[in-house]
Amino acid sequence: MKDRYQTIIIGAGPAGMAAAMELSKAKKEFGLVEKADRVGGLSKTYTVQEGELIFRTDNGPHRFFSKNPYLYRFIEDLIQDDWIQVRRQTRQYIAGTFLDYPINPSQVIRALGWKMIFKAGWDYLKAVVTYQWLRRPVKNFYEYAISQFGRTLAMFNMINYTEKIWGISTTDLHVDWAKQRITGLNFGSLLKNVVTKWFSSSSSVKVKSLTDVFYYPRHGTGEIYQAIEKRLRANGYDIAVNTQPTKIRHDGKHILSIDLESQGQIQTLTCENLVESIHLTDFVTLLDPLPPPEVLEAARRLRYRSQIHLFVTLNKPSITPDQWIYFPEQKIPFARVSEMRNFSADMSPPGKTSWFIEFFCDETDPVYAMSKQELFALALPSIEACGFFTAADVRETYLFRGQKDYPIYDTHYEENLARVKEYMDRFENLYYIGRPGRFKYTNQDHSLEMGILAARSIIEGRRYDIEAVGSEKEYFEQGQVPVKTS
Template structure:
């Protein structure tokens, strides 16, 4: 179900978006291997960016980027990056995607490699997209780290963690991701737990803080009422709230209405060619086409096509359900896909043998600038239900990878058996952790906020308190962010050298304005008409600027570290006195 299924068309299998199987969680990896065993194959990753007629390796490789952008554009990218490190955009504020990426990569690179594609995916300007999405999807990656990786081949962050965006290989089910869950359903049925399909939930009945039953429609359109003791939902939160009976308060309904979802459409083309391109997928940043990404399913697994002399391409379009293209007939969408693939030079029109279209509503929860508030209200309301848990990407309105979504399900199942795990704590920003078991609570292990179970609901917080709680950690992190000493030194050194060079040029071209200087002073500043001395003067100014900038950054970081340590000890002391 959902976007984890694999569609079979005339023997050609394809995903609802490509799904890599990669996780740092041993439990998830073990479970995947246990379910599929030899059908869980290891695949190399190759993905590139297509931008205005050029292909760029992804992750970034220095020589490839220089060849594609050209020396001038590459120089401008580096200057833009140094500018961002010396003087962060918007005063260092990172409230939205544009600010977050520009401060880490420079505005120039952001506008080339991030802006167009991101706005294709989400359908809204980057300054209206929350910075949370960038923090989740581009974790630990920066221009400096990408260049370092290109030169020395490392794919680890400063603390030694594998950078998610740079993973070079992954596991994949031989017949696509749907194979994993089809096999899982078979194993469950063999143990007496059949999975029921094709019965959409219409209403969720509740009373006194507990869900009592659900009403679903069977394949014949007849209403069926199902009771139970525990309920776990992966429905989009908006649909879940609207399905509750009795209905929630108006402010909760409005919060659910404010949640937005991006819809997904894939046009699959069968190409009469054995090899079209070697990539697993290609990101289409070229702004002249609406196409966002192309999957080459045979390069994920050769078993995804019935005839290896043919190739199946998945052309991915990101739309709103209200868009005109969403309602276009399949034939028109296929024609559009062929035309755009020909336009960017990937295929020839006469080699397309067949095509089909699959639409998927609510594929991506949207991280706009207001989702935090709506989500806080909904989450607070749902906490009153002691036997209802929401999990997965849409159940949490969080852009999780599939391993994160699986762990929310694992934690929810364990909660039913007496544990108190917070499924909302599972995300890409932190390591997975379980809350301590009841028997270990006396050992001093810290408990994270737990979901209320079978007791009175907590006092309702005000709207301002909810918003303050959601943003407090983010504000502190931005306020005390560590400055990059090397980048600051380079930036100040570059500016100092430029100022010195400009000053020398002005003095040479306006000799009347040149002050009376001693010979030694003139030589030191590089003002004698000797190019060697001029270069020495500019280099000296740059070196002095580098020392000044790096020293200022180092001193600032040390002061912040001292202040944070002092504050932490003071808080700990006050808490000890309170106890």
């Protein structure tokens, strides 16, 4: 790395890589720094080789959908024919039965029986009266879910799984989480979606209420970011992996310099602009001088949820047709699984398949410290009881530990985040982006858009509103899925 750059980008996840790509198109100078040993952030793809067989997995599969047509072109330009369309199939497994995800009312009738359906209908009517007619204010996720579905359906389909993911009561989750993830998704919209599927017709662009079709890179999500890296290196840009910031100096209004550590060596770099997507709570502790105590305390109160992943390669051609299966019940230790070949046949060798198993946890939880053998022993009884596969089908297991994967929107997050952002926004040459950088649970397309807007702000000399990205008040899984023209 040189000692000075016009722009330094810290973090080579989707947001940072998109910023780098957009700056390179304008032939702007920058250096890119990544703590891990490869680019991709939360959208990496791992490749494992077993003899002559190659298996691939994302570190959490990411289907792609967006309302921004530019993002589709952005990715198609990078990976061309490897940008494939996939028809979504996602289900949940409850009480020994597969149900659609999101829930299908006709399946609920069969699963619950008419007695429970009448109870669910009565609960929904009570919710309509309470929250729509009487206008009782909604204070948290729990109340929001009940206001949209009624208590019976909310408990059956949403509250239990949400508490399993976050490890806290839904009464302690901010209503923003519900508004971001399930606004517009309610009992009525589910019924409408069923009817729409019956009468849908083809067109060049369909707005799918629950996104039945998505795009995916043929060799995994990480292919996008590997393609960016390859193009940047070919054009002479500096990319340093296994490198992390240890100090960020400022004068109160501008970022001045950054200390980077790599293999025990410290290098100081100066810059005109800093684009960063590292965790917001970590970033403020690197500042020199440090922020005021009240800002540091607010950052300390912002919490994340982590994950531990078990990747299992199998001597089976297929397990299910699903990309994802959700497991809301607490008695099953994992929350979600993905069969990678159902995203793309190239993710597994012919005649073989794999499962990517996700456990949500805090880093202080015993499960987070488990070895792959211990984690597999924890998961296997549920896997066999559900009839998915047996120990005899397993080729190999691999363990991947995430850190601070998901920002937790607890009931106090808003005030704490506002205090930290108020301080961060005083720096005129700082652009903080991405899910970790903004403490904002957004999708991959939002991270790409944040990076692109940060780059354009630098290129054009005017600030785009990065905070507005991913702030639309509607269900996040709505989007456009255009038909490829090539």
